Amino acid sequence: MADTKHDVLDMLRELAELTMLDEGDPQSFRVRAYESAAQAIASQANDLEKLSVAELMKIDGVGKSTAAKVKELFEQGKVEKLEELRAKHPTSVVALLKIQGLGPKAVKRLRAELGVQSIADLKSALAEKKLRVLKGFGEKSEEKIATAVSRLEEHGALDRVPISVALPLAERVIARMREVDGVRHASFCGSLRRFSETVGDIDVVVAGAAGIAPSVMEAFVSMGIVDHVLGRGATKTSVVTRRGTQIDLRVVEEHQLGAARLYFTGSKGHNIKLRQRALARGWTLNEYALSELEGGKVIASETEEQIYAALGLPFIPPVLREDAGELEAAERGTLPRSLGTVLGDFHVHTTVSGDGKSTLEAMVAAAKARGYRALALTDHAENTVSGVGRAPLLEQRAAITAMRQELGDSLRLLHGVELNIGAEGTLDYDAEFRAGFDFCIASVHDRFDLDRAVQTRRVVAAMRDPSVRMIGHLSARMIGARPGIELDLDAVIAAAEETGTALEVNGGLPRLDMSVDALRRARESKVDFVLTSDAHHESELGRVDYAKLNAERAWLAPEQVANTWELERFLRWTEKKAPRA
Numbered sequence: 123m124a125d126t127k128h129d130v131l132d133m134l135r136e137l138a139e140l141t142m143l144d145e146g147d148p149q150s151f152r153v154r155a156y157e158s159a160a161q162a163i164a165s166q167a168n169d170l171e172k173l174s175v176a177e178l179m180k181i182d183g184v185g186k187s188t189a190a191k192v193k194e195l196f197e198q199g200k201v202e203k204l205e206e207l208r209a210k211h212p213t214s215v216v217a218l219l220k221i222q223g224l225g226p227k228a229v230k231r232l233r234a235e236l237g238v239q240s241i242a243d244l245k246s247a248l249a250e251k252k253l254r255v256l257k258g259f260g261e262k263s264e265e266k267i268a269t270a271v272s273r274l275e276e277h278g279a280l281d282r283v284p285i286s287v288a289l290p291l292a293e294r295v296i297a298r299m300r301e302v303d304g305v306r307h308a309s310f311c312g313s314l315r316r317f318s319e320t321v322g323d324i325d326v327v328v329a330g331a332a333g334i335a336p337s338v339m340e341a342f343v344s345m346g347i348v349d350h351v352l353g354r355g356a357t358k359t360s361v362v363t364r365r366g367t368q369i370d371l372r373v374v375e376e377h378q379l380g381a382a383r384l385y386f387t388g389s390k391g392h393n394i395k396l397r398q399r400a401l402a403r404g405w406t407l408n409e410y411a412l413s414e415l416e417g418g419k420v421i422a423s424e425t426e427e428q429i430y431a432a433l434g435l436p437f438i439p440p441v442l443r444e445d446a447g448e449l450e451a452a453e454r455g456t457l458p459r460s461l462g463t464v465l466g467d468f469h470v471h472t473t474v475s476g477d478g479k480s481t482l483e484a485m486v487a488a489a490k491a492r493g494y495r496a497l498a499l500t501d502h503a504e505n506t507v508s509g510v511g512r513a514p515l516l517e518q519r520a521a522i523t524a525m526r527q528e529l530g531d532s533l534r535l536l537h538g539v540e541l542n543i544g545a546e547g548t549l550d551y552d553a554e555f556r557a558g559f560d561f562c563i564a565s566v567h568d569r570f571d572l573d574r575a576v577q578t579r580r581v582v583a584a585m586r587d588p589s590v591r592m593i594g595h596l597s598a599r600m601i602g603a604r605p606g607i608e609l610d611l612d613a614v615i616a617a618a619e620e621t622g623t624a625l626e627v628n629g630g631l632p633r634l635d636m637s638v639d640a641l642r643r644a645r646e647s648k649v650d651f652v653l654t655s656d657a658h659h660e661s662e663l664g665r666v667d668y669a670k671l672n673a674e675r676a677w678l679a680p681e682q683v684a685n686t687w688e689l690e691r692f693l694r695w696t697e698k699k700a701p702r703a
Contacts, residue, residue, distance in 0.1 A: 130170055159181075567598070
């Protein structure tokens, strides 16, 4: 079985989710056991398929029952317990967990007492005001749930797949396609390649030796993630995964690859304008080639660069292909520049935080491996669920001071903290203790339902504190699960500009916060931005690359992004909070 670790992780995560629904409790023993096992196996490099039940049980966090299910997956191709849970809790029911205010216990009650089996059923029950009479709900809860549904609909999140789900899924399909004999290229396209925060479906393009299509299609439909095949042709197959995501696979000849990737990546508006440029030259552009209208002679097809050049344009990066002025800018030679090298990460958690999974030493080693010049360790302060008091942070400070001696100038370590912004804008600890940190982030972690004026005052109050260098994940959203808090964005941007407080571009895929829309609103201001990973494990430091893509998608310039500056300039910036000149 190819990609065995991901098969096991998919199985365990789905077991955890469905068991949570089944038992109505996210903290039940079984749910936590599956989650612990998934965390343990995620860090394993072993070929799991070769391990016996006894050997699997030697992995810390994997018990006998879970080990047996792993072996069952390898030997039978499925797990009986998971099949039972899928039958009891279909995808339409799982989707109810997207709604803020609906936990597994509430979903269980809605199903039992109102027959709610989908979001459509929930909307009908809300319209008829049925929730308010149920024990544990009431009129206010009903109104909050209705608002949450409405806001998710506004953001198109109810019928779209969050990038945090779509990207790992696409990468897994790509990895499997590359294993097929004769395949020389496999990549995802569509809105996912444009780095949209949600996608309607996933487009995959494969190219290789002549005659590979049948074996590619067979490998695709036989993947363990596939629930059913929507349609299958000679060069195109569409499937739906077990979690309801549609994936469209297309096989093209190698010389058509550039045209195919171009065609299946750009937004509708971007592609229309490219075709208009082609027609103006007496050519036609489709998924196979840029060619002459009369006679059909191919002008370009092998690479995207060749096609753009033939149309009189420089290469336009995929994240910009949204028909947002990029073609006109390309023609003028004013496309936004790449943000270049990121010198370091400034939102990183260790095991000092209750939710951190890697030690200080492991995080520092991973940062060095990425070639970073600076790193801020920013564990959670006391007023978050995963936060800690003063003593552990002072112990960490001593450890960082000792490490600085060993590291010298090869990696500058900053001792930071992620403060919680209270409902009134209050912050953890006292001013003197906060002043002892090199880099303070302040973020909203609770009370997401406050009104717009209160939330705005809350964030602005934190900005006015001299210790706060940056506001973390500004909207506190979780894409596809929790809408962002309501803010007067113009007032927040103005306060950031006035106080010299930076705004974070958080690269965690479930967040991507600030959103592209918010970043576009802020890019005309004199606000500084910082790209971060918000890593809780050493393997997550690479999420800075996602933050960079999000910032480039919003057309931010290098001079606006503090951790793309020269090191010494950046370090001076961290030492003194002041508006940018």
